[in-house]
Amino acid sequence: MSTASACMTISFTFARMIKLSDKLFQGFIPGLALLLLLQAMMFSSCRKEEDFDTSPSLKLSFSEDSVLFDTVFSTLGSATRILMVYNSSKKPVLISAAGLEKGPESQFRLNVDGISSHLANDIEIGAEDSIYVFVKVRVDPTSQNSPLVVTDRLFFETNGNLQTVDLVAWGQDAHYIVANKFVEGLPPYRIVASGNQTVTWSNDKPFLIYGYAVVDSLGVLNIEKGCRIHFHNNSGLWVYRFGSLRVNGTLDERVVFQGDRLEESYQDVSGQWDRIWLNEGSVDNVINYAVIKNGFIGLQLETLLSSEGNKLMLSNTVIHNMSGWGIFTRFYRLEAWNCEISGCGLDNVYLSTGGDYDFRHCTMGNYWSGTVRKTPAVLISNFYKNEYTQTLYTGDLKRAFFGNCIIYGNLEDEFITAKEEGVMFNYRLDHCLVKTAHVSDSLVSCIRNQDPLFLDIEKHDYTLKESSPARGAGSVEIATPFPNDLPGNPRLPSPDLGAYQFMPR
Secondary structure (H helix, E strand, O other): OOHHHHHHHHHHHHHHHHHHHHHHOOOOHHHHHHHHHHHHHHHHHHHHHHOOOOOOOOOOEEOOOEEEEOOOHHHOOEEEEEEEEEOOOOOOEEEEEEEEOOHHHOOEEEEEOOEEOOEEEEEEEOOOOEEEEEEEEEOOOOOOOOOOEEEEEEEEEEOOEEEEEEEEEEOOOOEEEEOOEOOOOOOOEEEEEOOOOEEEEOOOOOEEEEOEEEEOOOOEEEEOOOOEEEEOOOOEEEEOOOOEEEEEOOOOOOEEEEEOOOOHHHOOOOOOOOEEEEOOOOOOEEEEOEEEEOOOEEEEEEOOOOOOOOEEEEEOOEEEOOOOOOEEEEEEEEEEEOOEEEOOOOOOEEEEEEEEEEEEOOEEEEOOOOOOOOOOOEEEEOEEEOOOOOOEEEOOEEEEEEEOOEEEEOOOOOEEEEOOOOOOEEEEEEOOEEOOOOOOOOEEOOEEOOOOOEEEHHHOEEEEOOOOOOOOOOOHHHHOOOOEOOOOOEOOOOOOOOOOOOOOO
């Protein structure tokens, strides 16, 4: 019963007892005592409601911002966590509602201050006091039909304010990498390869990263063929100064980087995780036969302080459906071949602040429909401007070479250059199909503004139709070091443009 209801009940009882006392105890001290007692009860209870802190700006505080169940497997799929809810006010507060957002459908169970239910009402916390909230989850981690991650949110409504706490449990057996370092100005992270340490991830079960997995200075992370790397929201992989990343997929067992939501409805949802970030001076980086999808930035490759190292060999890889960039660079060295970079909310490839780049037999197709896209499939520049600080960085564009590539999409111009004077700016497109209004001697033997006739852009199929103008239009010299296409089909002696050689069906 709420405090207000109690007050009304006591008031009604008090009025009846006055009449009763008039009949039974008139002129006697016991009757007076009874009246005084009932009156004290009424005013005490009603004053309790009036003393609640009803400020609309009142906020509760919690012992945790999110409740993680990282011991589900050691407890056969069941675990319990304790959350403390604090009232810092000098008056008591009334939580009008506390419960699970998914209600009775949730896999979590709740006990709020002794009340076991998916929803509790009118929970009182005394002045400068706290209450216990017990949260329990039960999942079957051995079932491959279970989601990789089980989530819900615990909500608290107080004085019209709604506050939430994330609930996260692991739904399948996996390697879980949960952030354990929290440094101001950096995302939460966990070091997975320390300085001078070489670590190998095998494909025995999936990896799930909660926060950032960091390869520290001079550390090396090897990822074996067939590994499945899943990232929680805002999570990523960060290779720090002079560290190395080596992704060793094969044609039959690719390494897959994606979000942790495995439901069918999330298969084509971008922005589910953050990025793979190769930072200052990272060396000997190799990514071969990988799929990188449904994040914010596929690959962020950058350096501003040193031109040493800073190199990635990227081959036989698909980067698809990123809400930001497919590849974003600043003064880096990148060699890429047999790659598809497609369907990005911003540029598929943005090469900024100079650097040294070599793309061969790559398909950059962009038919993004998630938002209004205003940036081209490929943008190259010898500068980068920080819009927040207005700082302008420049760097020599020593080379940006595109050979036997396709650069196309649904904008009028899908290849744009941006040049800062006084800084080297050297680029060349050789035997490419490109959609652009750009006219330059740097476009050599290119097909301009002809639809490459991808097989099915609605299904993100960037293979070629039989009538595609890209068929047989490639340079044999450029193709010779790469005799097979991305799916492993032979492309010589008559190479098609892009990552896919036409094959009759």
